[in-house]
Amino acid sequence: MKIPYYPGCTLSTKAKGYDRSGRAVAAALGMDLVELPDWQCCGATFPLATDNSMALIAPTRVLYQAEQAGEQVAALCAICYHVLKRTQTALERDPAMRERINWFTEQEYGGRVRVVHLLELLRDHLGWDELARRVVRPLTGLRAAPYYGCLLLRPYDEIGLDNPEAPTVLHDLIRALGAEPMDFPYSLECCGSYLTVKDPAVSETLSRDIVASARAAGAQALVTACPLCQFNLDWPQRETAFGRTGDEIPVLYFTQLMAVALGLPEEDWGVEEMYTDPRPLLRKWAGGDG
């Protein structure tokens, strides 16, 4: 099954490992993520001011490009997904705004394309039981803490991926891979998001609390779907002039965990550029030296 795919700017640069592992696991499961031939930045923020229709132009252009490619477009980046899905919803509910944007862009976006996250495809099209059957290296004994963050789930009225207060999609995925999903109190708390460019000390404090909470719950790794969450949680654990503390835990994309469980080669894991190297942990399940 071919699925039009929007990588977004970060998965083409800073988070290449998410892109690589995402494409690899999708292919291994029979889903061919076909990158849109001509795409641009989604804008990275959804405008909340009603008189700021300019900020809807970038995501609408992406939706128009996607509409030329098929009925749905898949995203991996939680923020791209958030922006595109909310734009899709907003323009469905406000046809006059859609006409206005179309007039400006001189592109006729018809409102037919549906934005989906890979997690939705796995849950709704493949199913957790089928995913579990495809696992060749069950991650038995791995204690993985699902970190949902914010933008993947909220606001439910416009996103609708999972329960915004008690989500299960990452829990179910981790369980299907044979690992143990570890509940922890900060699973849904904000990592600071864009605040990292405005007040990095604050977002670093927030993120350290999240990692500490997962560690206290006994987790060996955090699992996320967002490249900004990944950065915010992993960056404070980087090696500094004082070395490392020794109690770091890797912050993985869910696709990287899947790559290990599906028996894909280590180059498909896409973990080279992380501040906390997860390979010493993951190789235990990959067999030998991986």
Add this chain to the structure above:
Amino acid sequence: MEEISGEDLLACNQCGKCSAGVRRGGDGHAPQPGHPHGPTGDDGGPAESDDLDLRLLCLTCVTRCPKGVDLPRLMEALREISLRAGASEINLDQLPPDLVRELPQLAIVGGFRKYIK
């Protein structure tokens, strides 16, 4: 504020569910739309407080409001009023150079769109 946000401030009955969901990184009170001390200042303009800067846009409040008030839109309206008056909330010179080299692209694009006009 209501014009920019499209929200009805008076719909808030100060139940506090939004404030209870706030995860904040600094000191001070959590906002409630209808509270006399927030989110507006005495003159009806943006409150003189760091609170506005530290709203994280985690959207927990909008999930929990029983009256359907979209607090992030109200906070965005305050931020827009401040930015349109000429304020810029990011001081690039104060960001650590090693952080700037490593930041994901979406943090830069999103942060600049959110905090600079």
